[in-house]
Amino acid sequence: MVIDALILTIQVSIYATLLNIPLAILFGLIITRYKSKSINLTLDVLISLPLVLPPVLSGYFLLIIFSPTGFIGFFLDSVLGVEIVFTKMAAVLACSVISFPLMARAVIIAFDSVNRDLEKIARSLGAGYIRMFFTVTLRESKYGVIAGILLGFARSLGEFGATIIFAGNIQGISRTIPLAIFQSIQTGNDNDLSLLIFCSVGLGFLSVLINYFLINKSTGNNRG
Amino acid sequence: MGFINIDITKKYPDFLLKCSLDFNNKINGIFGPSGSGKSTILNCIAGFISPDAGSIKINDKILYKISESNFLRNDNISLNAEHRNIGYVTQKPNLFPSMNVDKNIRYGYKDDNLISVEEIIDTMNIKNLIHRYPNELSGGEAQKVSIARALARFPSVILMDEPVSELDLKSKLMVLGYLKKINESFSIPIIYVSHDISEIVSICDKVAIIEYGQIKDIKNSQSLAYFSTNDTEFENIYVINESISGNSIFINSIKINTLHKVKSTNAVILIPSTSVILSKYPVKHIDADNMFLGKVRNIKLLGSKVRVFCHIGFDIVSDISKNSFKKMNLNINDEIYVIFKSENVKISYI
Numbered sequence: 001m002v003i004d005a006l007i008l009t010i011q012v013s014i015y016a017t018l019l020n021i022p023l024a025i026l027f028g029l030i031i032t033r034y035k036s037k038s039i040n041l042t043l044d045v046l047i048s049l050p051l052v053l054p055p056v057l058s059g060y061f062l063l064i065i066f067s068p069t070g071f072i073g074f075f076l077d078s079v080l081g082v083e084i085v086f087t088k089m090a091a092v093l094a095c096s097v098i099s100f101p102l103m104a105r106a107v108i109i110a111f112d113s114v115n116r117d118l119e120k121i122a123r124s125l126g127a128g129y130i131r132m133f134f135t136v137t138l139r140e141s142k143y144g145v146i147a148g149i150l151l152g153f154a155r156s157l158g159e160f161g162a163t164i165i166f167a168g169n170i171q172g173i174s175r176t177i178p179l180a181i182f183q184s185i186q187t188g189n190d191n192d193l194s195l196l197i198f199c200s201v202g203l204g205f206l207s208v209l210i211n212y213f214l215i216n217k218s219t220g221n222n223r224g
Numbered sequence: 225m226g227f228i229n230i231d232i233t234k235k236y237p238d239f240l241l242k243c244s245l246d247f248n249n250k251i252n253g254i255f256g257p258s259g260s261g262k263s264t265i266l267n268c269i270a271g272f273i274s275p276d277a278g279s280i281k282i283n284d285k286i287l288y289k290i291s292e293s294n295f296l297r298n299d300n301i302s303l304n305a306e307h308r309n310i311g312y313v314t315q316k317p318n319l320f321p322s323m324n325v326d327k328n329i330r331y332g333y334k335d336d337n338l339i340s341v342e343e344i345i346d347t348m349n350i351k352n353l354i355h356r357y358p359n360e361l362s363g364g365e366a367q368k369v370s371i372a373r374a375l376a377r378f379p380s381v382i383l384m385d386e387p388v389s390e391l392d393l394k395s396k397l398m399v400l401g402y403l404k405k406i407n408e409s410f411s412i413p414i415i416y417v418s419h420d421i422s423e424i425v426s427i428c429d430k431v432a433i434i435e436y437g438q439i440k441d442i443k444n445s446q447s448l449a450y451f452s453t454n455d456t457e458f459e460n461i462y463v464i465n466e467s468i469s470g471n472s473i474f475i476n477s478i479k480i481n482t483l484h485k486v487k488s489t490n491a492v493i494l495i496p497s498t499s500v501i502l503s504k505y506p507v508k509h510i511d512a513d514n515m516f517l518g519k520v521r522n523i524k525l526l527g528s529k530v531r532v533f534c535h536i537g538f539d540i541v542s543d544i545s546k547n548s549f550k551k552m553n554l555n556i557n558d559e560i561y562v563i564f565k566s567e568n569v570k571i572s573y574i
Contacts, residue, residue: 125332
């Protein structure tokens with residue numbers, strides 16, 4: 001049970017992180033480079049909501065939206081024949097929604113710290129927006145962006161509330177480490193509990209440590 | 225019609241920029257106080273800011289043309305910044321921090337360029353820097369690399385937004401010298417923006433004076449010196465490439481004695497206006513080995529002092545006290561002896 005939960009947790013967290021990366025970059029670029037106050041405010045609120053809402057409530061909203069009677073769930077079910085609720089995909093989506101604010105906020109800060117004059121100069125040197133983004137914006141903010149990605153990944157590892165509501169607590173499908181810990185406490189399985197706690201603390205510690213080094217490198221890089 | 229034609233308007237809630245300029249293919253200056261709209265003009269030319277209406281043309285290539293009366297006309301043109309082929313040099317060197325000097329220079333290089341990267345590196349004398357990273361360069365070196373990077377694209381014009389204002393005196397003179405060299409060697413026109421009158425007078429051919437977003441006047445740079453409006457020190461700066469011999473240099477064939485042996489023919493000379501002494505009569509037995517007979521061209525009262533513009537085969541400015549001015553009873557066209565010590569002739573080599 002412990003190995004299954006560990007593998008599933010890492011899988012779900014990786015998928016959730018991969019799902020979030022393009023969105024976080026897109027939101028980060030719009031908020032830091034687009035000068036519309038109303039659009040920026042709307043996006044900022046959207047990004048921050050999962051951070052302030054109870055994860056259980058976020059899970060409940062996902063359940064409503066993706067259930068076969070919900071407006072996305074209905075489409076997926078009737079047109080594509082895909083059901084999301086209580087699947088591994090649901091666990092991925094739950095982790096993705098809950099970890100997105102942390103990743104997006106870090107990416108916004110990283111993009112914001114890039115000197116805009118460097119971007120202007122890149123464009124004057126013939127770089128279009130895409131070349132400018134990859135050779136200047138992303139290159140100069142890479143440590144901050146990676147730190148954000150890692151922070152999102154670390155948050156996914158510990159996600160519980162939204163997952164249990166939206167994906168259930170099904171062995172091999174949605175029982176990630178936090179849910180397995182909950183299960184072990186409920187059933188009094190102390191052996192598994194100690195191992196699960198060790199895995200959880202170990203993974204979390206490693207992520208935070210790498211994050212710390214990346215942030216340090218990022219600020220050092222800016223100083224240089 | 226000049227080489228560069230700009231006729232634009234840009235409205236902000238509290239500021240209106242209205243600019244009509246014809247510049248030649250030499251070094252052209254835009255001079256004005258902070259907040260007068262100088263940098264906005266450069267940003268409009270580079271394509272970072274879109275004017276509300278008007279046109280921008282460089283060597284007959286239209287970069288921007290929007291009619292105020294009809295924004296939807298088919299012949300409206302607004303090229304993106306990356307398609308304008310314009311070099312842009314800012315106050316800070318702004319080199320890409322994660323690329324070494326070589327990569328920075330090659331960033332915008334086009335294979336069909338008329339000049340090679342090697343030629344640029346030689347011209348700017350930065351061969352010893354190419355493997356270094358920006359954080360390993362001094363301010364002057366970094367600005368030289370930044371100019372080389374803009375040059376590597378072989379742009380139709382280089383825009384310079386106060387490129388030497390953050391440099392120490394030696395680096396500042398060196399960079400000014402290189403700008404003159406670039407313009408002469410590669411025939412690339414430069415638009416040089418500054419609020420420092422000494423810089424503008426020393427390297428620019430034609431200068432537009434801007435105040436509150438409006439072009440007040442367009443002058444040749446020497447006559448701009450008379451435009452001094454504040455009593456900050458004026459620096460007589462001369463970019464020279466004339467023959468030298470031992471402890472002397474030549475400005476317009478006038479021999480100037482220097483304290484140390486002159487090392488190179490390409491140099492920039494600075495004589496601060498406060499170190500230039502004026503006398504109505506020749507002075508003997510004086511501890512200064514540069515004395516020239518010239519004429520007073522103009523006189524301007526500036527707060528606590530008087531700025532006297534003289535011509536001694538080349539133009540030179542002297543700042544004297546009001547008291548001295550009264551005692552000397554100076555008038556325009558008076559004959560005057562201009563005196564300065566060789567140790568006050570500061571030299572920076574290119």
